[in-house]
Amino acid sequence: MNHQKFRAAARAVAAAALLCWQALACVPARAQALGPYDRDSARAMLAAVRDDLRNNYYDPTLRGMKLDERFKEADERIKQAQTRDQLMIPIAQFLLALDDSHTVFLPPGRAARIEYGWRVQMVGERCFVTAVKPKSDAEAKLKPGDEVLAIDGFRPSRGTLWKMHYRYYALMPARAVRFSVQGPGEAQPREVSVESKIQMGQAVRQWEDIFMESLREEWGIYQDRSYESGADLFVWRMPTFMVEESHVDDMMAKARRHKTLVLDLRGNGGGLEDALVRLTGYFFDREVKIAERKGRKESKVVTAKSRGDKAFKGNLIVLVDSQSGSASEMFARVVQLEKRGTVIGDRTAGAVMTSKFYPRETGVGRVLYFGASITVADVLMTDGKSLEHVGVTPDEVLLPTGADLAARRDPVLARAAALAGVELTPEKAGTLFPVDWKK
Numbered sequence: 440m441n442h443q444k445f446r447a448a449a450r451a452v453a454a455a456a457l458l459c460w461q462a463l464a465c466v467p468a469r470a471q472a473l474g475p476y477d478r479d480s481a482r483a484m485l486a487a488v489r490d491d492l493r494n495n496y497y498d499p500t501l502r503g504m505k506l507d508e509r510f511k512e513a514d515e516r517i518k519q520a521q522t523r524d525q526l527m528i529p530i531a532q533f534l535l536a537l538d539d540s541h542t543v544f545l546p547p548g549r550a551a552r553i554e555y556g557w558r559v560q561m562v563g564e565r566c567f568v569t570a571v572k573p574k575s576d577a578e579a580k581l582k583p584g585d586e587v588l589a590i591d592g593f594r595p596s597r598g599t600l601w602k603m604h605y606r607y608y609a610l611m612p613a614r615a616v617r618f619s620v621q622g623p624g625e626a627q628p629r630e631v632s633v634e635s636k637i638q639m640g641q642a643v644r645q646w647e648d649i650f651m652e653s654l655r656e657e658w659g660i661y662q663d664r665s666y667e668s669g670a671d672l673f674v675w676r677m678p679t680f681m682v683e684e685s686h687v688d689d690m691m692a693k694a695r696r697h698k699t700l701v702l703d704l705r706g707n708g709g710g711l712e713d714a715l716v717r718l719t720g721y722f723f724d725r726e727v728k729i730a731e732r733k734g735r736k737e738s739k740v741v742t743a744k745s746r747g748d749k750a751f752k753g754n755l756i757v758l759v760d761s762q763s764g765s766a767s768e769m770f771a772r773v774v775q776l777e778k779r780g781t782v783i784g785d786r787t788a789g790a791v792m793t794s795k796f797y798p799r800e801t802g803v804g805r806v807l808y809f810g811a812s813i814t815v816a817d818v819l820m821t822d823g824k825s826l827e828h829v830g831v832t833p834d835e836v837l838l839p840t841g842a843d844l845a846a847r848r849d850p851v852l853a854r855a856a857a858l859a860g861v862e863l864t865p866e867k868a869g870t871l872f873p874v875d876w877k878k
Contacts, residue, residue: 441703450484463468473523476802477864481517483801485510488530488544488811491797495813496734502537509533524611531610535602539815540764540827541794546610547688547807551611554636558874559595561761562785566595570874584845585620588628592617597761598828601790612637623841629833665693666871672695672861674807674852676872677754680710680766684717691721691751699754699859702770702870703852712741717844719743719749719770722779732793732816739816755780756855757832764788771831772820781858782833786849789830791818803824 446822455473489510489697494499516529531544539576551676556575559568566587571577587595591613607613614635621628663686666674719729720743729741757771757780768787774780793816800808849868856863 442503445536445642448752457623473521473526475525476805477526478517478520480801480807481520481530482514484799484807484809485530485533485548487799487801487809488534491799491811491813492534492542495735495795495797496537496542496629497733497792497814498814499735500540504537527610529753533603536586538828539604539792539814540788540790541604541792541812543812544560544610545796545812547809549661553608553636554638555577555633556636556876557581557616557633559590559600560842561595561597561600564597566600567841567844568740569844570876572876576634577638577818581618581620582622582634582845583847584841584843585618585622586841587618587620589619590616591790597789601788603699616748619709623845626872649709655728661692662875664872665690665699667697668695668856668861668863670696671698672701672856672859674701674703674779674855676703678707678712680707680718682714683708684713687714687717687721691718691749693751695749695751696755699756699861700751701756701855702773702860704763704767705758705760705851706762707764707767708762708788709767709790712766714742716743717769717774720746720747722755722774724750725774727777728821730769731819732823733819734793734816754859756858758783758784758855759787759831760785760851761788764790765792768826769818769820769829769835772826774822775831775834781835783837783855784833784834785836785838786829786832789826791826792816793818847873 478714486549487742489506492745493506509532513529513533516532517526519525520529527544527546530546534542534544554572556572556577558570559566564739566835567586568581568583568585570583571581589595593599593603595603603859606615612635614637615632616635617630617632619628619630650832662678663682664676666672666676673696675690675694703761716729719727723745725745727743727745732739732741757774757775759782763784764773764787768789768791770867771787775782783856794812796810797816798808798810800806817825817827835854837854839850840847843850843865846866847869848865850865852866852868852871853863856868
């Protein structure tokens with residue numbers, strides 16, 4: 440869970456569209472003339488990523504991947520590339536072929552900030568527009584509740600949506616994105632092209648700035664929020680585990696004053712192991728095993744010590760959705776396995792591994808900084824099973840409809856409140872945690 444800011448955001452935004460690694464080659468790139476050393480730099484990046492994968496991937500067999508064969512194929516495509524974007528595609532494909540949620544290429548940054556103005560998410564097995572930014576081109580052409588049938592010609596799915604966001608935010612930003620959508624009650628789909636807002640900067644911005652900061656600022660995904668209803672209910676909307684232990688302590692001090700805590704982990708893509716351990720310790724009167732991390736050479740058991748008299752003894756309800764990943768999924772599964780509370784919502788992302796970022800650089804004079812997120816350990820829960828590509832199925836599966844999204848209703852939070860004995864209509868629940876777009 441350390442070094443997971445990249446993956447957490449990638450899944451959180453559920454983080455629209457790479458689709459699958461084959462689709463990369465089908466996406467038209469903007470024409471960018473190649474410099475005299477661009478191709479050599481790309482080949483050096485590919486070689487460095489290959490070495491980091493070979494030396495550090497948790498499975499020395501690379502899941503049966505024929506490394507040298509894949510490398511030669513990628514190298515050949517780099518030789519045939521005609522634009523700078525096309526140089527990056529084979530490197531990205533090289534790692535995506537593993538089908539590993541935490542193993543991804545991080546390309547050199549760009550001197551630009553991209554803003555799309557729309558937010559899409561898988562709900563069950565369907566994809567919906569969940570928010571559009573006011574006064575954007577997206578607001579004029581898309582509506583919350585629109586079902587997304589295709590993005591740039593490809594149908595989104597649970598296995599590909601995060602790759603779409605990776606494509607648009609990290610790999611190949613797009614000046615316009617084509618949607619095929621159908622709103623609630625509409626007889627026919629409509630085709631729209633949504634223009635992006637691109638702000639050029641003076642200096643090259645690194646991958647963390649572009650991929651993380653853009654998501655955070657455009658969608659406000661890191662804003663912690665809460666709601667209280669007397670002594671009966673405390674709702675903590677926890678958007679990330681990228682927080683200090685002291686923050687967990689502060690929020691749990693508030694929660695202890697209430698009979699029921701609704702921990703809303705929807706959209707939470709994970710974060711730091713320390714925060715996960717700290718939070719888990721607040722719900723048990725004994726030491727609890729969370730999971731076992733199985734690396735290439737050694738394994739480590741992750742446990743949480745009880746917070747003693749500071750522990751929360753009330754009712755616990757955990758909300759999850761398709762964007763809940765990594766630490767969020769682990770916490771929800773621990774709650775289920777230990778029978779400590781109730782999990783409500785949608786099946787989670789199924790993105791539970793431990794990765795490490797390996798920074799690299801290439802070039803003389805004009806230095807390019809890049810790297811790769813490499814999975815260094817699998818994560819097995821106490822039932823001996825991995826959540827990777829599986830996720831957590833809630834105790835009570837409850838999905839908002841397109842009509843709910845269009846009307847900004849939140850039936851999931853309303854249901855959680857009802858279990859706590861608090862009357863909270865879906866309409867009211869939908870107003871508690873609105874999307875805060877960057878102004």
